[in-house]
Amino acid sequence: MPDRFRELQEAAIRFRDERDWEQFHTPKDLALGLQIEAAEVCELFLWKTRAEAAGKLHDEEFRTRLADELADVQVFLFYLAHAAGIDLPVAVEDKMAKNALKYPADKARGNARKYTEL
Numbered sequence: 001m002p003d004r005f006r007e008l009q010e011a012a013i014r015f016r017d018e019r020d021w022e023q024f025h026t027p028k029d030l031a032l033g034l035q036i037e038a039a040e041v042c043e044l045f046l047w048k049t050r051a052e053a054a055g056k057l058h059d060e061e062f063r064t065r066l067a068d069e070l071a072d073v074q075v076f077l078f079y080l081a082h083a084a085g086i087d088l089p090v091a092v093e094d095k096m097a098k099n100a101l102k103y104p105a106d107k108a109r110g111n112a113r114k115y116t117e118l
């Protein structure tokens with residue numbers, strides 16, 4: 001998985017560099033782009049009831065739109081991590097380890113409380 005992940009990040013960087021877009025990729029603008037793409041994911045679910053949203057997940061056209069927006073989010077994550085010199089797979093592993101300490105399974109299972117409330 002991490003190898004595939006790195007290949008995809010490199011492909012995204014190549015795509016960008018072939019278009020000479022790095023000049024626009026400041027950390028601030030990449031963070032804004034990430035937020036905007038995440039909002040586009042949310043927009044797909046806006047005003048739908050829980051049942052309607054669940055039903056949409058079986059609609060092929062909707063699934064394609066959702067996949068596209070999730071991919072946009074991931075591409076911005078690639079770009080921002082690259083710009084900041086952060087190894088994203090390592091960062092995810094580190095954060096999951098921190099989360100495991102903050103949310104021990106025996107205390108967090110079956111509830112949505114924040115770690116400070118466990």
Ligand SMILES: [Mg+2]
Pocket residue numbers: 037040068069072
């Ligand atoms: Mg988008």
